[in-house]
Amino acid sequence: PVPIKINLLKFLRCISIKLILMGTGLGMVACSPLTVLDPPPIGPRNVIKPKALKKGDTIGLIAPASPFTASVLTKALDQIAAHGFEIKLGKNLQNQFGYLAGRDEERIGDIHSMFEDEEVDAIWCIRGGYGTSRILPYLDYDLIAKHPKMLIGYSDITALIQAIYLKTGLIGFHGPVGSSTMTAYTDQYFQLVAMNGFEPVSIELNNNHSGSGTNNIYRVITPGEVTGELVGGNLCLLAALAGTEFQMDFTDKLVFLEDVGEKPYRIDRMLTQLLHSSNLAKAKGIILGEFADCEAKEGEFSLTLKDTLDFNLGGLEIPVCYGFSFGHISDLCTLPVGIMATFNTEKKRLDLLENAVV
Structure with missing residues (x-):
């Protein structure tokens, strides 16, 4: 007989999740030892x-990461309803387990239920935070x-969008969470991409610069025009997925990155990790969003955010820009993850070359 190697920790954790979920009727879909120990291969x-x-569709609202306040829920419900959508709340949406929006098995259950529910047309994450990467092996x-x-979502939802895309090929939408403020710009491109995206869409830089601080000014690090498969998301999450089965192959990809509340040395560490552990250097180009609140405090020994980004990415000999509108x-x-797109650093425009929806 061929010996079988078992990761005991993963096995026991999955068994505990399965036993709990069996009481909800979701035990057989939540996970199994086979799913965890022998995950679907990642490949073309x-x-x-x-x-x-479209208006009248039903949105499944879930919280796969952190919990939220009552005011956040009210804001999300009002905004989703204002777009003409019906809303179905995840069974465990308002649960809390410390810094998580419920235990892992509860958040897994809501994801599976919303995908399987024939009445639900799309799934919107109410917020990011932390915790999505914990559940990836058990989906x-x-x-x-x-x-x-x-x-739909961003920030910590990066991990969920990327894992699902790698494992299934399903296009994910890096966009506003349910509780995001729907400004005219945000709403314009949400509707163009997610509701009317049957034709290619050109996304223009927002010149109003609504971000905070002094680092919200568009600039070119390395000029050029580049075409590739659009992938990316939150830098912290992409770095955390490095070395796992959910790591992205950046070869010939058009990569977009953003982050918030990270000092320059932490940005340096995460970029260094990706450059050392992945093939980020083989990307076709890199689009950096606005890194809100990512400068060092006055008087600290630190590079500026600008110097940190230039130092790590300026020598890659690929087009790179900072300050695009995400x-x-x-x-x-x-931004639809998995769609072919072209970016021109001088025109400050991202052209989606194919429809993101059917």
Whole structure:
């Protein structure tokens, strides 16, 4: 007989999740020892484009990361309803387990339920925070692939969008969370990409610069025009996924990165980790969003954010820019992960070369 290698910690953790979920009727879809120990291989696959959103559709609202206040929930419900959508709340949406919006098995259960529910047309994450990367090995990617739907969010939701895309080919939407403020710019590109995105879309830089601080000015680090598959998200999450089965292959990709509240030395550490552990240097180009609140305090021994980014990315000999309109800011565009796109640093424009929805 061939010996079988088992990760005991993963096995026991998955068994505990499965036993709890069996009481909710979701035990068989939540995870199994086979799913965790022998995950679906990551490799070339056909892209799956979700249905476009339209008024009257039902949004499944979930919290796969951190908990939230009552005012955040009210804001999300009001904004989603204002777009003409119906709303279905995740069973465990308002749960709390310390800094998590419920235990892992509860958040997994809501994700699986929303994908499987035929009444739900799209899934919107109410906020980011922390915790999404914890549940990635235990998701049922076969179930998700059989019930493809639009998944919307950013920040910590980066991990969920990337894992699902790598495992299934389903296009994910790096855009406002349910509780984001829907400014005119944010709403314009959300509707163009997620609701009317049957044709290619050109995303222009927002010149109002609604971000905070002095680091919200667009600038070119290395000029050029580049075409590639659009991937990326929050820098902290991408660095955290390095070395795991959910790490992105950046070769020939058009990579977008953003972060918030990280001092320059931490930005340096995360970029260094990606450059050392992944093939980020083989990307076609890099678009940096607005890194809100990422400067060192006055008097600290530190490089500036500008120097940190230039120092790490300026020598890659690929087009790189800073300050495009996405990140933890008021005016942010919606970026479909997995779509072919062209970016021109001088024109300050991202052209999506294909429809993101069907």
